[in-house]
Structures are given as structure tokens and as C-alpha cells.
Amino acid sequence: MQHTPLLEDALKNYFQYTSFRTGQKEIIQDILQGQDVLGILPTGSGKSICYQLPARIQEGLTVVVSPLISLMIDQVKELKANNFKEAVAINSFMSPAERRSVYHNLASYKLLYVSPEILQQTELVSRLSRLDVRLFVIDEAHCISQWGHEFRPDYLKLSETIKALNQPTVLALSATATPEVQRDIIHSLNRPDMIKKVYPMDRENITFCVEKVVDDLEKTDLIIQLFKKYHVPSLIYFTSRAAAEKIAVLLSEKLPDRRVAFYHGGMEQMDRISIQQQFMNDQLDIVCCTSAFGMGINKPNIRLIIHYHLPLQLESYIQEVGRAGRDGESSVGLLLFSPMDAFIPTNMIKNELPDETDLANLFQQLYWMSKGDQAIDHATSEQMANQLQLSETQWRFFRYQLEKHGIIKNNHIFYQKENWQYVMESLKNLIKERTLYKEDKLNEVLAWVHTATCLREGLYRSFQSTYRIPEHSCCSSCGFIWSDWKPVETSANQRYFSSWQAKLQDLLLGGDSMAGEYAGEYNETK
Structure with a gap:
């Protein structure tokens, strides 16, 4: 030792x-x-x-x-x-x-x-x-x-x-x-x-705030007003790729002095890494992103984490809001909620896993393939997923379970009627179990959003019995108001350019340039 x-x-x-x-x-x-x-x-x-x-x-x-x-x-x-x-x-x-x-x-x-x-x-x-x-x-x-x-x-x-x-x-x-x-x-x-x-996971320097609004338009107006008042490195989390792109473009138009980009799973890997590196190097002020952005990022001066949409579970929210204030300075986690917001995560949960019809169609396809001893190689897997109209996630789930239960071994199908009936029933129950689990996790988030008591206590209740006294304002349920927040701000002393051509154009012609590159993740909607 x-x-x-x-x-x-x-x-x-x-x-x-x-x-x-x-x-x-x-x-x-x-x-x-x-x-x-x-x-x-x-x-x-x-x-x-x-x-x-x-x-x-x-x-x-x-x-x-x-x-x-x-x-x-x-x-x-x-x-x-x-x-x-x-x-x-x-x-x-x-x-x-x-x-x-x-x-x-x-x-x-x-x-x-x-x-x-x-x-x-x-x-x-x-x-x-x-x-x-x-x-x-x-x-x-x-x-x-x-x-x-x-x-x-x-x-x-x-x-x-x-x-x-x-x-x-x-x-x-x-x-x-x-x-x-x-x-x-x-x-x-x-x-x-x-x-x-x-060890205790609560962060004493983060203030928690839930703002209930009428619709997405009110969300956007509130965000714009906040960024007009505060010039701080910020992340805005979305569950929709399209919304992340749309709001990033809108913020770039409404806040010309801010460097804004978006990051989601439909982007090329190099573009994702580019956005992450730019944010780390203070070349971007605001990133509109989906949930993978920020995992493992050790950027000390993120001051504001905004959730435009509901996270699917409190664990995800704690991970994401915990990216703020790593230098110990005062930071805020803001979650915006409108009456329609529960529909997006509910539909995501519904579509993540295959249903009973998908299960029946899969086993019928496997049965006919087993008759011809057809191998399940990479090309065949893609073809099957397309034919059965399964998402990549749904097929990945099926493939793992089929291998786990011995129906697929070394890319070949092994047919045993009794085993197949047992596996079909097991998968049916597993899908129900996982769906209920995810729905329960979402309900925990909704209950937290609607709590009238301390947000900090409610957030950490499932993880630990106590929490430390906050260094600044506790939460919106305990009296936090925005006029009380005095964060350490940054100055816009470095322009962002999407390419060397844009930088050259700016030097020669004084042209404008906008951060329009982006990156990606798993758990999101299009």
C-alpha cells in the first residue's frame, strides 16, 4: 500500500x-x-x-x-x-x-x-x-x-x-x-x-431555479433577456435536435455580440469535437445542445445551465447542471417548463424500445432466415432493421437480447421452438418493465418541477439524506430572484470564426461570421 x-x-x-x-x-x-x-x-x-x-x-x-x-x-x-x-x-x-x-x-x-x-x-x-x-x-x-x-x-x-x-x-x-x-x-x-x-454530490455554489411559462415563445424571450443582462459561458439543453438548431440561429440573430453554436447527434464527429474544443477555449459563449454535450468537460467557468426541455430523469439533470461552476463561483441551473413539455419525453420513451408488433415481426423474420441458414452479418443486420422499420437503438436492443439468450451465436440463428417461445415472452416482459421504469423516472422529474418546497432538498432526496448549506441563494422556492445574482462575467474579447476563410474575410473586408457548426448524442429527438 x-x-x-x-x-x-x-x-x-x-x-x-x-x-x-x-x-x-x-x-x-x-x-x-x-x-x-x-x-x-x-x-x-x-x-x-x-x-x-x-x-x-x-x-x-x-x-x-x-x-x-x-x-x-x-x-x-x-x-x-x-x-x-x-x-x-x-x-x-x-x-x-x-x-x-x-x-x-x-x-x-x-x-x-x-x-x-x-x-x-x-x-x-x-x-x-x-x-x-x-x-x-x-x-x-x-x-x-x-x-x-x-x-x-x-x-x-x-x-x-x-x-x-x-x-x-x-x-x-x-x-x-x-x-x-x-x-x-x-x-x-x-x-x-x-x-x-x-460522497455527497450536492454543489453548494449552484442555485436551482424553475420558471413556469406559457409556451416556447415565452421561453425564448426569457432566455434572450437573461443573455442581454448576463455575459457568461452557458449551455442550453434540448431533447430535440431541430429545436437546438432553431434556437441557436435565433440567439445568433438577437444577440449579435454572442458567439453561439449548436451540438447534436445528427452531426459529423469532427464537427462535434470542433464545437467542444471551441467552447473549452472560450471561443464560444453559448452552446445549444443535446444531452451528451459536456460529459467529462472540465471547463471551470460555465455559469448558467438552462434546460429548454425536461430531462428524462433527475440523474441526467444533476449530471448536466453539475457542469456549472466548477471553479466554485456562483452559478445557476434554470429549468423552463410549459404545460406541453411532458409530451416530448413521453413520446421519446414510447419510441426508444420496440413494441409487441415489432417483436412478433422480428421472430417471424428470424424463423424464415433460420430455414435457409442465413448469417446475420453487418449488412444483413442493417437490411433486417430497415425491413422491420426498427431504429438503430431498437435493433441494438434486440440483437443483444438474441445473443444473450443463444438465439444468435456467431452470426447464425439457432431455432428451438420451446426456447423461442420463452425468449419472446421474456422480451415482452422486459420491454414493459423498462418502459415503466423510464416513465417512473420521468414522473420523478415532473414531481420535482411542481414541488412547492425546496428544490435543492427535492433534487438530492433520492441520492443522499442531507445536503450542505448553499453558499449563495438556494433556489427559486427559497426566495431566489435574478436581480440578486451577481456572477463573474466574461468579456467578448475574442471573435469566433467557423473557418480560416471566414477569419481572412473578416480581416480583409470586416465581414460578419457566425458560429454555425455543431455536434451530437444518443438520447434525443429530431
Whole structure:
């Protein structure tokens, strides 16, 4: 075990910090002793130190499962700037030659970032299994529960990967996980002896505000008035891509001195990363985005988080609003609510999972394909999804369940009448169960929005028994008014240009330029 003075020295030597934040040292000490740990720490508390420091001071390789390419790229870039050259991320942007080079030199790295999907590649797992993988980390571990069952089922296969890598020490990290989600993470990873390190997730410097309005027009007017008064880095969250684009364009027109962009799942990956980097570098003031934007972003001076639409669950809201005020300065989370707002998330929940008709059509198609021993390769999968009119998410859900129950093995269909009847009934029940679960989560959000008591207490009730005294105004239920808010503001001292051509045009002709690039996410509507 590392003694405390040695850990303090290592922290200062490698990361230039003089002391640990709450929970960091305790988690590091446990994993250095070989204990599996589930760490729940508030957003902005420096969770990455919990595995980056061990990766530097202990032998072997640390593998980090991360949900977003942009998040991996940022982490590796920051580590290399901090003279940690033995860090690398494997992602879809790599050329075949770059990926081969990393594969052939895996033994020279100390820290490897990958997505759960890439970890399903046989060649990579085979190479890793021959190395000394000392620590296996799941960053943003709530994704196992939040995304694993529908959007990204490869999260549910991580326990198999851990076994293939010779059972290294496991660290799962998240900022938001109810006791129920904690149990789901531990069960999915098959680590029953995992030590829980759960710390208060409330943020004393964030004020919570719910404003009830008549319609979207009133929402937009309120947002414009706020930005005319406050010049602060801000995020506006939407569940609709079209709305994010529309409001971004409108704000650019109404607020010519602000640099505005939008970010959603219909965009190219490079455009997403571009927007994220511009926001991080203070080249954008406002980003109209869907829910993935900001995950893992360590931008200290975000002051205002606005929710134009309802989040699907309180966990998502805490994650998103927690991106404000990481420097400890006064910040506000504003949720706007109109009577029609519940319809969008309700329809999203309804459309995320397949229904009983989809289930029956799928098994009929599989039956006929089994007669001809037709393989379910990538092309066939896409063709089936199109024929059955299934979304990518719905097909991904079906495919995982079919493989889990042995109906699809090695891309071939195995027909057994009794087993198929059992699986059909099981899937029917699972779909009902997951839909009810999501509806309950949405109802929790609606109940919170309509509460007449303290918003802070209601927000954290499911996660912890108490909360700390806020440093500034508590919430709109406890007397917060906008005239009381005096945030640290930023000045518009740097113009944003969408390309070098636009910058040249501005220099030569004094032309105008607008931030119209954008980026993406999973859980959103078009």
C-alpha cells in the first residue's frame, strides 16, 4: 500500500496539486491494495485523478472505458501536455496504420482509453490479455445502467472483458448513482465485493431555479433577456435536435455580440469535437445542445445551465447542471417548463424500445432466415432493421437480447421452438418493465418541477439524506430572484470564426461570421 505522504508527493510531482479533493485519496488507497471500488463523487470533483495517479505510479497498464470519443481525446491531450506520454486512446478517427501501430506497441503504454464497443474486438482483447492489465476503469459508470440496456448494450458485456483480461482490479466512477443504480452497476460488472465510496454530490455554489411559462415563445424571450443582462459561458439543453438548431440561429440573430453554436447527434464527429474544443477555449459563449454535450468537460467557468426541455430523469439533470461552476463561483441551473413539455419525453420513451408488433415481426423474420441458414452479418443486420422499420437503438436492443439468450451465436440463428417461445415472452416482459421504469423516472422529474418546497432538498432526496448549506441563494422556492445574482462575467474579447476563410474575410473586408457548426448524442429527438 502507498503511504499518504508518498501519494501526496506523487500528486504534486505528476499533477502539480498540493492536496487531494474529497474522496480521491481514499479511493486511490483502496485500488492500490487491489480492492474493487465503486466511487460516487460530485461532478467537477476530479474523478479522473482516481485512476490517472495510480496509472503513473504502479506497474502495468490501466484500461479506461469511456463513453465519448471527444472525452477520450481531451483526456489524452491534457495528459500529454502534463508530460504523461504513455497515454493513448483507440477510436474510430484513427487510420488503420495508426491503430496497427498502437496495437503493436500496447506494452509501451501505461494508460489506454477505449469505448465499450471497441473492447468487443477480439484482436484487441487478445493482445490486452497477454499484458499486465493492473486496473480496469469504467468512467461515467452510470452509463451501464442508463445506456447499457438500450442504447449501448456492450456496456453490459464488460464483465466478460474483465474476465478475459485476467480479473484486474476494477474501478467504477460516476457523479450520479442512486442506490438502485449502484446495485445495477455492481451486478452488471459481477463484482459483489466491490467497496462503495459514496460522497455527497450536492454543489453548494449552484442555485436551482424553475420558471413556469406559457409556451416556447415565452421561453425564448426569457432566455434572450437573461443573455442581454448576463455575459457568461452557458449551455442550453434540448431533447430535440431541430429545436437546438432553431434556437441557436435565433440567439445568433438577437444577440449579435454572442458567439453561439449548436451540438447534436445528427452531426459529423469532427464537427462535434470542433464545437467542444471551441467552447473549452472560450471561443464560444453559448452552446445549444443535446444531452451528451459536456460529459467529462472540465471547463471551470460555465455559469448558467438552462434546460429548454425536461430531462428524462433527475440523474441526467444533476449530471448536466453539475457542469456549472466548477471553479466554485456562483452559478445557476434554470429549468423552463410549459404545460406541453411532458409530451416530448413521453413520446421519446414510447419510441426508444420496440413494441409487441415489432417483436412478433422480428421472430417471424428470424424463423424464415433460420430455414435457409442465413448469417446475420453487418449488412444483413442493417437490411433486417430497415425491413422491420426498427431504429438503430431498437435493433441494438434486440440483437443483444438474441445473443444473450443463444438465439444468435456467431452470426447464425439457432431455432428451438420451446426456447423461442420463452425468449419472446421474456422480451415482452422486459420491454414493459423498462418502459415503466423510464416513465417512473420521468414522473420523478415532473414531481420535482411542481414541488412547492425546496428544490435543492427535492433534487438530492433520492441520492443522499442531507445536503450542505448553499453558499449563495438556494433556489427559486427559497426566495431566489435574478436581480440578486451577481456572477463573474466574461468579456467578448475574442471573435469566433467557423473557418480560416471566414477569419481572412473578416480581416480583409470586416465581414460578419457566425458560429454555425455543431455536434451530437444518443438520447434525443429530431
